[in-house]
Amino acid sequence: MECQRNISEFFLLGLSSKQSIQVFCFMFFAFCYLAILCGNLLILISIRGSSLFNQPMYYFLSHLSSMDICYTSCVTPKLIGDLLVQRKGISYESCMLQVFAMHFFGIIEVLILTAMAFDRCVAICRPLHYMVIMSRTRCHVLIWASWAGGAAHSFSQFSLLICLPFCGPNEIDHYYCDIFPLLKLACTDTYITGVLVVANSGLIALVTFVLLFGSYVVILLTLRNHSAEGRRKALSTCGSHITVVILFFGPSIFAYLRPPTTFPEDKIFALFYTIIAPMFNPLIYTLRNTEMKKAMKKVWCQKIFSEEKHN
Template sequence: MYYFLSHLSFVDICFTSCVTPKFISDLLVKRKTISYGHCMLQVFAMHFFGMTEVLILTVMAFDRYVAICKPLHYIIIMNRTKCNFLVLAAWAGGAAHSFPQVSIAILLPFCGPNEIDHYFCDIFPLLKVACTDTYITGVLVLANSGVVTLVTFVVLFISYVVILFTLRNHSSEGRRKALSTCGSHITVIVIFFGPAIFSYLRPPTTFPEDKVFALFYTIIAPMFNPLIYTLRNTEMKIAMRKVWCQST
């Protein structure tokens, strides 16, 4: 579990670093601009690290499924070689998703004024300011981002339904430990996937609320992930309790 958490933490740092520094600097200046090259790089990086995070969360769900439903075979199934392969597949999946996205963005013609209603460069705001018919392009983006996000969420949902169904045969102590292990992961999935599905699984258009929902999966979720996973660690909770009692 901690092997996958280390990769998730690294992806979170990279993912939020694509947006947060520029977002903070824009808050401090009156005229908010971004170069074309930086914009295209942001499109690529956001989709690359975003999809990699989605796939790592899926791999972590599989890890929990094996740990709870097949505990006696866990060491054999989740050996080091398979863990390395799953992480490598997540990074490769992120690349396979992001290259078509940035290719679509690069091929868009812009005539000006090139002003997007967002705090970072994303494909839907760019489609809105492109000076060409973007219906087919929007459908391709929906198939690439929206459908992939929905399918991944459905897979995660089914995996946890199976896990909860399996827990019926466990003791009360076993159910408590399993739910404690899964609770943090489910929380992260809800915070990340809810806004992401709203943002990408819809016709290619933009809404004023997009910026608010984007905050959840670009800044808030990566920021809270360490806190969520830390609070489920027994040793960490004991240490925090000791520090809190001493300070009070």
């Protein structure tokens, strides 16, 4: 079946049409993106340059940082650039690519967060068998499974959009190409497509959130039998994970687990899972993590010392 498409470009309406708000947003999101890049690169280099990389939790954290960079780079640079121009155009091909990339890296991040919750659950509930259960081979398998899951999800979402006919309005009421605003522009009945999107993205977000919530309930119940110091250390680590999960999954569930329609609040909620959560991840995983702070001091002090010695 040949796809009918009479338009080659979409126009993004962005967050606001007011010049003063656009200037503020440009400075704010430029700062956010710089913080995301610097924070996640700092985590990546610190973990890869220390013995923490051999520990499953930090192995997953290094991959999470990589996905944060890739995921937010699908949207934020375009958003920042559009705040400097009047007409915020994006080609049809780039729009479809953005949809694919957002769902691809987004689901990988969701599955890595799930793997991290499983890792913490094993560490606290089965500490004597931890290194056997969370072997490096199993960690590799979980990462590859996350990539496979991201590919399967993004291809299914992409296939729902790619053959929709777009022959009328081409203004997207959003700051990036999202599925529901695109369905609104299609010149055909998209009810079934919308239901399939909800069944795919919405249920993935809900099921994953329930699994994560369940794992932390199990962890909290298990901590009752631990010493006060053990509870404090475990709660500090799990608290970081829970904060990330709430920041990411709360807005995601609102965005996708509902009837296929659009609301003015969608753009505000989307900021949380596309920019705000990736920006806070490095702070949450470093400032509240003693081992991470020690590793960062060791790695960066060694680098500074070696450079001074070389000079």
